Amino acid sequence: MTRQHKAIALISGGLDSMLAVRVIQEQGIEVEGINFFTGFCVEGHTHAIRNHHKDKEKRNNALWVAEQLGIKLHIVDVIEEYKDVLLNPKHGYGANMNPCLDCKIFMVGKAVEWVKSNHQDGFDFIITGEVIGQRPKSQLKRTMPIIARESGADDILLRPLCAKNLPETLPEREGWVDRAKLHDFHGRNRKPQIALARHYGLNDFATPAGGCCFLTDEKYSSKLVDLWQARHSRDYELDDIMLLKVGRHLRPAPHFKVIVARDAGESKFLEGYRKQYPSLYSTSHNGPMALIDGQLKHHDDVETAAAVVARFGQGRTAEQVEIELTLPDNGTQNLVVSPLASEAIPEEWYV
Amino acid sequence: MSDYQLDCQRLLCPLPVIRTQNKVKELAVGDTLCVVCTDPGTKNDIPAWARIHGHSLVSIEDKEDLIYIVVRVGA
Ligand code: SF4
Numbered sequence: 001m002t003r004q005h006k007a008i009a010l011i012s013g014g015l016d017s018m019l020a021v022r023v024i025q026e027q028g029i030e031v032e033g034i035n036f037f038t039g040f041c042v043e044g045h046t047h048a049i050r051n052h053h054k055d056k057e058k059r060n061n062a063l064w065v066a067e068q069l070g071i072k073l074h075i076v077d078v079i080e081e082y083k084d085v086l087l088n089p090k091h092g093y094g095a096n097m098n099p100c101l102d103c104k105i106f107m108v109g110k111a112v113e114w115v116k117s118n119h120q121d122g123f124d125f126i127i128t129g130e131v132i133g134q135r136p137k138s139q140l141k142r143t144m145p146i147i148a149r150e151s152g153a154d155d156i157l158l159r160p161l162c163a164k165n166l167p168e169t170l171p172e173r174e175g176w177v178d179r180a181k182l183h184d185f186h187g188r189n190r191k192p193q194i195a196l197a198r199h200y201g202l203n204d205f206a207t208p209a210g211g212c213c214f215l216t217d218e219k220y221s222s223k224l225v226d227l228w229q230a231r232h233s234r235d236y237e238l239d240d241i242m243l244l245k246v247g248r249h250l251r252p253a254p255h256f257k258v259i260v261a262r263d264a265g266e267s268k269f270l271e272g273y274r275k276q277y278p279s280l281y282s283t284s285h286n287g288p289m290a291l292i293d294g295q296l297k298h299h300d301d302v303e304t305a306a307a308v309v310a311r312f313g314q315g316r317t318a319e320q321v322e323i324e325l326t327l328p329d330n331g332t333q334n335l336v337v338s339p340l341a342s343e344a345i346p347e348e349w350y351v
Numbered sequence: 352m353s354d355y356q357l358d359c360q361r362l363l364c365p366l367p368v369i370r371t372q373n374k375v376k377e378l379a380v381g382d383t384l385c386v387v388c389t390d391p392g393t394k395n396d397i398p399a400w401a402r403i404h405g406h407s408l409v410s411i412e413d414k415e416d417l418i419y420i421v422v423r424v425g426a
Contacts, residue, residue: 037365060365060392063399072403077369242363272361272389 005176006030006122007158008111009129011073012212013061015193015205016129016161021069022200023160024127027177031127033073034114035062036107038082039241040213068202078110079238086215087234091146096221098213100138101146104130108151115156125156125171132162133187141165161185161193214245223249226351230254230294239276243293246270248312249351252304256294257351260312263288275328280309283334284322287313303337310339353385353409353421354378360417364392368400371422375406378424383409388418397422 009021011033021031066073085106089099111126132141144166148157155170158177163169164184171177185192197205214220223244228234230251243259246266251257258280261267267289270279278292290309296302302325310321316339326332357374359367367388374384386397397420398408409421 035365037369041365060368060396060399062365063368063396063403066403067399073400075365075369075372075400077366 004030004122005124005171006032007125007127007171008114008118008123009033009071009127010107010111011035011062011065012129013065014129014212015197015202016131016134018065018069018129018202018205019193019196019200020127020129020160021071022202023182023196024158024177025069027181029177030122031069031071032123033062033066033069033071034111035073035075036078036082036110037075038086038103038213039079039238040082040086040215042213065205074114076110078106082106083236094138094216096216096218097224098215098221100135100216101143104138104143104147105150108147108153108157112152112156125158125169125176126153127158127160129161130159131185131187131193132165158182214241220244223351226251226257227293230257239273240293243273243291247288247290250308250345250349251351252308252349253301256292256296256301256305258290258292258305258308260290260309261288274326278325278327280306280323280325282310282313282315282321283324284320285310285313285315285318287315287321302333302335306335306337307340308345310337311342311345313339315339316342353383355382355384357384357386359386359388359390359393361389363390364396367393368396371397372400372404375404375422375424380424380426382424384422384424386420386422388420389416391418393418393420401425 007024007029009017009031011017024031063073085102086099089102091101094100108126115123115126130139132139132144148154158169158171159166161183162185163179163182165186168179172179227240246269247259247261249257249259259270261270270289270291273291278296280290281287292305296305306323306325309323313321315321319338320336321339323335323337324332325335355378357370359370367386367390371386378384394411401408401422405425407423407425409423412419
């Protein structure tokens with residue numbers, strides 16, 4: 001009896017990985033998906049937090065893609081391991097804090113581990129939706145073999161959408177997959193993908209602009225760098241990187257930052273952190289919840305933070321606003337402050 | 352009453368899905384698991400995850416700011 005060969009596919013939730021799976025399924029190969037959660041993924045989070053995303057369907061694209069394809073999806077928490085990828089990328093960063101090439105190597109490497117531990121169930125190769133020339137740096141003809149080599153995948157890594165432009169891989173050589181039925185897509189032109197999607201009857205798909213994670217975002221990256229500078233250490237916990245996605249961040253002094261919710265959804269989210277971080281909100285007017293990251297060393301710091309918070313509430317034009325400050329293990333204080341005028345907030349406070 | 356409970360309060364998607372996935376691996380076919388969440392995204396994601404993996408959704412209930420999602424482990 002010939003053995004059934006199976007593939008594990010890296011699923012990002014975008015169109016390319018979806019098409020790569022379809023191409024391989026067409027050849028009668030069973031595919032399962034794997035998706036890695038680094039903590040920076042654009043998925044879900046902000047959608048769930050902010051009010052104005054309320055009517056948008058809050059779906060996880062990777063799960064949705066898997067369901068469309070009829071495949072199982074394994075979501076793997078790589079938050080801890082990913083720190084080393086982000087903090088020490090051998091191949092450096094992209095336009096922002098995105099270590100795309102190292103990230104790809106890491107993820108394919110994790111897929112290799114998965115194949116090894118599931119080999120007895122028939123898994124023996126990996127597929128991705130990569131297309132040569134599609135992304136600067138991480139998807140170049142030159143970097144494709146680097147990913148295959150440094151991840152340890154070598155010739156068990158097949159890219160169905162551009163395989164014809166690359167050397168033959170094991171599944172092609174062994175005849176598990178017919179190379180003639182694979183594709184030769186290249187470059188930034190998305191037309192061939194759109195045409196293939198149509199061919200497969202796929203109409204609804206996510207088209208992430210830029211990248212699959214927050215690290216490609218300029219504002220997010222600058223908040224991350226600011227966090228490291230303020231702490232004199234390039235490190236982070238999950239809570240840190242979640243909070244960078246929420247609210248306005250203002251840094252009146254190097255030793256503390258005020259995170260002010262932008263709407264009720266964010267206020268509710270920040271409320272969940274009140275046992276860990278000092279928090280402020282107005283008791284005299286409606287207004288946002290705010291957290292302090294860092295230390296309020298002097299009474300001046302407390303007053304400044306309270307005046308900032310007052311500025312973003314409905315009492316912004318009032319003479320005085322009452323603010324309650326709660327310290328996680330030191331009770332509450334009530335303050336009366338004059339809200340800062342918006343022009344009194346220096347531009348450089350905004351992180 | 353569910354056989355097992357999993358606390359995913361304050362976790363944002365996809366973490367509740369990952370925790371559910373890992374917990375279900377320890378359970379037997381037919382067991383029920385109640386996942387307690389706060390992220391509204393879980394109302395879509397946990398059922399979607401369950402469908403993909405052949406588990407069934409028993410109920411989803413909102414109660415006092417918490418979301419209770421009960422799944423039954425499939426074969
Ligand atoms: S955009 Fe983010 S998740 Fe995607 S490859 Fe780059 S670093 Fe990795």
